[in-house]
Amino acid sequence: xxxxxxxxxxxxxxxxxCAVEPPAATLSALTALLAQTDPGLGAALAGKGVQAxxxxxxxxxxxxxxxxxxxxxxxxxxxx
Amino acid sequence: MIRLTxxxxxxxxxxxxxxxxxxxxxxxxxxxxxxxxxxxxxxALELEAYPGFTEAEIGRFADAATTRxxxxxxxxxxxxxxIATGEAIVLVATASAHRREAFEACDYLMDYLKSRAPFWKxxxxxxxxxxxxxxxxxxxxxxxxx
Numbered sequence: 001x002x003x004x005x006x007x008x009x010x011x012x013x014x015x016x017x018c019a020v021e022p023p024a025a026t027l028s029a030l031t032a033l034l035a036q037t038d039p040g041l042g043a044a045l046a047g048k049g050v051q052a053x054x055x056x057x058x059x060x061x062x063x064x065x066x067x068x069x070x071x072x073x074x075x076x077x078x079x080x
Numbered sequence: 081m082i083r084l085t086x087x088x089x090x091x092x093x094x095x096x097x098x099x100x101x102x103x104x105x106x107x108x109x110x111x112x113x114x115x116x117x118x119x120x121x122x123x124a125l126e127l128e129a130y131p132g133f134t135e136a137e138i139g140r141f142a143d144a145a146t147t148r149x150x151x152x153x154x155x156x157x158x159x160x161x162x163i164a165t166g167e168a169i170v171l172v173a174t175a176s177a178h179r180r181e182a183f184e185a186c187d188y189l190m191d192y193l194k195s196r197a198p199f200w201k202x203x204x205x206x207x208x209x210x211x212x213x214x215x216x217x218x219x220x221x222x223x224x225x226x
Contacts, residue, residue, distance in 0.1 A: 006128055007200030008211045056133040072130060078201040079194045079214050080113070080127060080158055080170055 001065065003030070004072040005041075012044045023067045027052055027059060030071060049076035081154070082135045082142060086161035091171045098155045098173045105152045105175040109182035111190050117165040123205040127169070129160035134198045141192045149185035151176050156189065160199065191221045 001023035010016040024030035031052075035042025044050070052059050053072040065071065091112045099108050115125050142154045153175040163169055170193060174185040195218040202209055 004130070006130060007202075011211075053130075053133060056130075056136065072133070074130070074198065075200065075211075076213055077196060077198045078212050079218060080197050080199045080201070 001030075001067060002070045003034070004070065006072065007075040007078075009041070009044050009050070009073050009075050013038060013041045023069070024065060026062055026064055027054070027071065028062045030065065044075075045073055047075070050074065081156075082139045083155075083157045084129055084131060084135055084160055085157065086159070088167050089157055089159070089171070091157075091168050094155065094157055094171055095173055098153070098175070102152075102175060104177070106177050107179040107182040108173055108175045109179065109186040110171065110173040111186050112168050113170040113190070115163045115165050115167050115169055123203055124165075125163045125169075126202040126204065127160045127163060128200040128202070129158075130198055134158075134160075137198050138193070141189065141196075145174070145185045145189050145192075149174070149176065149181040149188070151181065151185055154185070154189070156193070158193070158197075158199075188225055191218075191225065194218045195222045 001020045002017065003020055004017050005013055005015065020030065020033070024033055031045055034045065051074045053074060054063055054065065055070050095110050138156055142156060145151060146154060151174050155171065155173040157171045159169050172186050172189050174182045176182040176185065195214040201212040203212055
């Protein structure tokens with residue numbers, strides 16, 4: 001499972017992309033795992049306006065994740 | 081067509097190609113956004129995109145504009161990565177039967193792109209780098225279309 005961070009989330013975590021093995025079964029489990037590993041990132045992910053995309057589609061609420069999923073965490077978009 | 085590029089592009093050449101070969105469209109309107117220098121303080125702009133996702137999201141709005149204004153065609157070329165002052169950031173071109181729809185669709189698409197498009201903008205200035213979010217004016221401009 002591939003996890004991508006954008007904008008200030010990548011600055012907080014110090015990485016933009018990482019592989020998570022074994023993969024998390026759900027989005028909430030993945031978020032909890034990331035927060036446990038890095039509480040600063042956990043707080044940033046819980047921040048206002050942060051959205052998640054699974055395989056490049058925005059997901060609202062929790063979602064089941066396939067083992068090979070690409071999960072991206074997106075802070076509020078700034079426009080171009 | 082929606083295209084992201086991390087290299088400088090020539091808006092004039094893009095517009096010529098977009099206009100070429102049209103027989104049905106009586107109007108093409110275009111807008112070019114340029115990275116503006118901020119007085120004497122040197123600053124550089126960096127736009128982060130999510131390739132694949134960013135084009136798809138912009139494409140949804142281009143489709144909405146096509147339906148709303150009855151466009152024949154839309155071209156959006158958008159930079160990402162590091163952008164130097166004076167370089168084109170974005171080109172929007174719209175083709176329609178008559179000018180009003182082309183002008184309005186261009187304006188509509190730029191208001192969307194400036195406030196809602198999936199980019200994350202970082203300004204590198206003398207005081208360090210900061211992430212930029214849409215301004216109140218950008219949001220007011222977008223609300224004109226509701």
